[in-house]
Amino acid sequence: xxxxxxxxxxxxxxxxxxxxxxxxxxxxxxxxxxxxxxxxxxxxxxxxxxxxxxxxxxxxxxxxxxxxxxxxxxxxxxxxxxxxxxxxxxxxxxxxxxxxxxxxxxxxxxxxxxxxxxxxxxxxxxxxxxxxxxxxxxxxxxxxxxxxxxxxxxxxxxxxxxxxxxxxxxxxxxxxxxxxxxxxxxxxxxxxxxxxxxxxxxxxxxxxxxxxxxxxxxxxxxxxxxxxxxxxxxxxxxxxxxxxxxxxxxxxxxxxxxxxxxxxxxxxxxxxxxxxxxxxxxxxxxxxxxxxxxxxxxxxxxxxxxxxxxxxxxxxxxxxxxxxxxxxxxxxxxxxxxxxxxxxxxxxxxxxxxxxxxxxxxxxxxxxxxxxxxxxxxxxxxxxxxxxxxxxxxxxxxxxxxxxxxxxxxxxxxxxxxxxxxxxxxxxxxxxxxxxxxxxxxxxxxxxxxxxxxxxx
Amino acid sequence: xxxxxxxxxxxxxxxxxxxxxxxxxxxxxxxxxxxxxxxxxxxxxxxxxxxxxxxxxxxxxxxxxxxxxxxxxxxxxxxxxxxxxxxxxxxxxxxxxxxxxxxxxxxxxxxxxxxxxxxxxxxxxxxxxxxxxxxxxxxxxxxxxxxxxxxxxxxxxxxxxxxxxxxxxxxxxxxxxxxxxxxxxxxxxxxxxxxxxxxxxxxxxxxxxxxxxxxxxxxxxxxxxxxxxxxxxxxxxxxxxxxxxxxxxxxxxxxxxxxxxxxxxxxxxxxxxxxxxxxxxxxxxxxxxxxxxxxxxxxxxxxxx
Numbered sequence: 001x002x003x004x005x006x007x008x009x010x011x012x013x014x015x016x017x018x019x020x021x022x023x024x025x026x027x028x029x030x031x032x033x034x035x036x037x038x039x040x041x042x043x044x045x046x047x048x049x050x051x052x053x054x055x056x057x058x059x060x061x062x063x064x065x066x067x068x069x070x071x072x073x074x075x076x077x078x079x080x081x082x083x084x085x086x087x088x089x090x091x092x093x094x095x096x097x098x099x100x101x102x103x104x105x106x107x108x109x110x111x112x113x114x115x116x117x118x119x120x121x122x123x124x125x126x127x128x129x130x131x132x133x134x135x136x137x138x139x140x141x142x143x144x145x146x147x148x149x150x151x152x153x154x155x156x157x158x159x160x161x162x163x164x165x166x167x168x169x170x171x172x173x174x175x176x177x178x179x180x181x182x183x184x185x186x187x188x189x190x191x192x193x194x195x196x197x198x199x200x201x202x203x204x205x206x207x208x209x210x211x212x213x214x215x216x217x218x219x220x221x222x223x224x225x226x227x228x229x230x231x232x233x234x235x236x237x238x239x240x241x242x243x244x245x246x247x248x249x250x251x252x253x254x255x256x257x258x259x260x261x262x263x264x265x266x267x268x269x270x271x272x273x274x275x276x277x278x279x280x281x282x283x284x285x286x287x288x289x290x291x292x293x294x295x296x297x298x299x300x301x302x303x304x305x306x307x308x309x310x311x312x313x314x315x316x317x318x319x320x321x322x323x324x325x326x327x328x329x330x331x332x333x334x335x336x337x338x339x340x341x342x343x344x345x346x347x348x349x350x351x352x353x354x355x356x357x358x359x360x361x362x363x364x365x366x367x368x369x370x371x372x373x374x375x376x377x378x379x380x381x382x383x384x385x386x387x388x389x390x391x392x393x394x395x396x397x398x399x400x401x402x403x404x405x406x407x408x409x410x411x412x413x414x415x416x417x418x419x420x421x422x423x424x425x426x427x428x429x430x431x432x433x434x435x436x437x438x439x440x441x442x443x444x445x446x447x448x449x450x451x452x453x454x455x456x457x
Numbered sequence: 458x459x460x461x462x463x464x465x466x467x468x469x470x471x472x473x474x475x476x477x478x479x480x481x482x483x484x485x486x487x488x489x490x491x492x493x494x495x496x497x498x499x500x501x502x503x504x505x506x507x508x509x510x511x512x513x514x515x516x517x518x519x520x521x522x523x524x525x526x527x528x529x530x531x532x533x534x535x536x537x538x539x540x541x542x543x544x545x546x547x548x549x550x551x552x553x554x555x556x557x558x559x560x561x562x563x564x565x566x567x568x569x570x571x572x573x574x575x576x577x578x579x580x581x582x583x584x585x586x587x588x589x590x591x592x593x594x595x596x597x598x599x600x601x602x603x604x605x606x607x608x609x610x611x612x613x614x615x616x617x618x619x620x621x622x623x624x625x626x627x628x629x630x631x632x633x634x635x636x637x638x639x640x641x642x643x644x645x646x647x648x649x650x651x652x653x654x655x656x657x658x659x660x661x662x663x664x665x666x667x668x669x670x671x672x673x674x675x676x677x678x679x680x681x682x683x684x685x686x687x688x689x690x691x692x693x694x695x696x697x698x699x700x701x702x703x704x705x706x707x708x709x710x711x712x713x714x715x716x717x718x719x720x721x722x723x724x725x726x727x728x729x730x731x732x733x734x735x736x737x738x739x740x741x742x743x744x745x746x747x748x749x750x751x752x753x754x755x756x757x758x759x760x761x762x
């Protein structure tokens with residue numbers, strides 16, 4: 001009898017615990033902050049702790065925020081900061097678990113694709129009331145003080161869910177040494193390798209480099225680093241430049257089009273001419289090791305310029321403009337910071353983000369040596385601003401070239417955010433198959449159609 | 458009066474059993490928190506349509522229906538891949554580890570070193586092993602293709618081609634047969650030497666000893682290994698660490714059912730659907746296990762059993 005009662009009690013405890021553990025959670029208040037609750041005049045002597053979630057395995061992000069914190073503490077000396085870390089490849093899962101258990105940090109690092117998740121799941125605060133209050137108080141004007149296109153990338157359905165900490169745009173990293181040896185004209189006055197160069201210019205340079213590599217016993221090297229077709233921030237703009245898209249305005253699959261075929265045929269031609277690697281093979285060369293002439297990246301110049309194989313050999317130019325559909329695109333995105341809807345003191349968090357956007361804050365971040373382009377227009381001169389320090393001889397203006405061409409993978413705004421990872425994979429697979437010469441363009445497209453449909457079940 | 462009696466009984470029950478309960482408590486709490494509650498939760502989630510960890514649209518059976526309708530293409534593909542993998546990997550693993558155990562179950566000098574060598578890969582974490590093999594199977598720089606190149610043979614694609622991916626996984630899995638070998642060895646060591654002596658007296662040789670003593674006497678371990686490797690193979694998700702295309706392999710050639718559960722529940726955040734996939738899979742595995750038990754008359758448990 002006693003055993004039965006005891007078992008019953010245990011069972012009840014078990015079921016109650018399970019019920020509590022299983023219960024779905026959602027923030028009752030949503031993401032909107034009442035404009036009347038926005039306070040820009042926080043007591044400078046406030047004593048509080050802010051927790052920040054930053055990407056793990058990225059020492060540069062940490063040192064950049066360290067520099068920003070130091071600068072912020074000059075204004076708010078009693079505010080302390082606590083860091084925690086998130087692995088970028090398990091971002092959503094980590095954020096979901098932290099948020100559900102109420103342990104997500106006050107300020108959360110994010111980037112342009114993951115931003116949709118924070119907005120859709122009502123994890124991040126819509127920062128519009130803070131931005132409007134700051135504009136009203138004359139702190140800044142987004143339109144005139146910043147590169148607004150990055151704020152546009154940070155907005156979902158009219159709400160701004162993150163503040164971009166820098167101007168991240170895909171540029172062409174050029175190995176001048178290889179180009180010079182290949183006989184490419186690099187004279188500033190006459191060269192085609194300059195900001196605003198066209199895709200045709202780029203292909204003509206590729207042809208010269210290919211000839212040089214073949215004539216000098218480097219036939220197993222490729223002109224471009226493999227990431228040209230393996231990265232969403234490069235392959236999506238290429239697709240869009242041809243007038244093609246993943247989804248139409250209603251969020252339906254739109255990949256099966258003549259424009260997509262034209263785009264993929266161009267890619268295959270590049271594979272056939274061995275400008276880029278056939279994905280069924282491994283690339284024997286990479287930009288990092290000094291064995292490829294071009295790399296398309298948004299990363300900071302400092303990550304590459306000091307590598308032994310590249311020292312004094314690299315320069316930057318803008319991403320080549322594809323004029324086929326008269327609407328060239330350049331990949332861009334944001335890395336920035338959001339405020340958790342459950343943050344204890346949202347006004348203080350905003351004060352920190354506001355400082356991040358300020359002249360002093362941007363200069364402080366630029367002093368850590370990461371050399372990411374500033375989001376502020378008055379710091380665009382990299383020969384003067386901290387973010388260009390040490391690299392004045394390199395064309396860092398390439399990062400800021402062509403505001404009108406900038407585009408992020410925006411198809412997520414047209415569908416349920418839960419489709420994200422499968423849609424991203426569908427696009428990657430499309431380009432991967434296009435670069436695989438054992439497959440046809442039609443096979444690549446039909447696989448992509450199937451993948452998109454499966455993604456949106 | 459009755460209440461007082463029950464109270465005394467309860468106190469007596471705790472007094473006589475508390476040591477045992479205390480010893481079991483850490484394990485009990487661990488099982489409750491990390492196994493039973495998640496299991497119950499996943500069962501509840503499986504009825505939540507579009508549950509993403511935050512909200513859900515409705516309570517219904519749509520997650521289960523979707524598996525056999527809209528998502529049937531992917532579900533069936535991943536399931537067939539898993540079954541194919543299990544059908545080949547289970548006998549391959551069992552037979553190779555069995556014969557390896559027979560080889561090292563001798564009194565030859567230095568055989569202990571071989572036992573250690575064969576078992577050593579098992580001590581390396583699966584993730585590290587996966588990354589190592591990904592590197593070794595590299596098409597241009599992988600050690601195997603370099604060796605092939607030295608002798609003038611063109612590179613083998615391994616994981617870079619849908620047709621050779623699964624074969625490469627089987628080769629890779631041979632790396633850890635040492636785990637099975639240890640189990641076989643323990644079974645062999647438990648066989649009474651008198652049986653072999655009896656075979657010799659009857660005029661039988663080594664082969665007769667193997668056929669009539671070793672195999673029948675190790676059938677309980679064979680059965681245990683069949684059960685464990687069946688469950689393990691069906692749950693295989695090791696491709697996540699080394700296969701391209703998010704662990705699915707080229708053209709989904711390595712897309713296993715457990716990988717699909719992971720992709721749907723964790724990567725896509727569709728926890729409700731992932732839970733439904735897992736529960737259906739649990740039923741399938743349970744059915745297979747029941748069938749294996751029902752057909753286990755060939756297992757020899759000794760005369761008394």
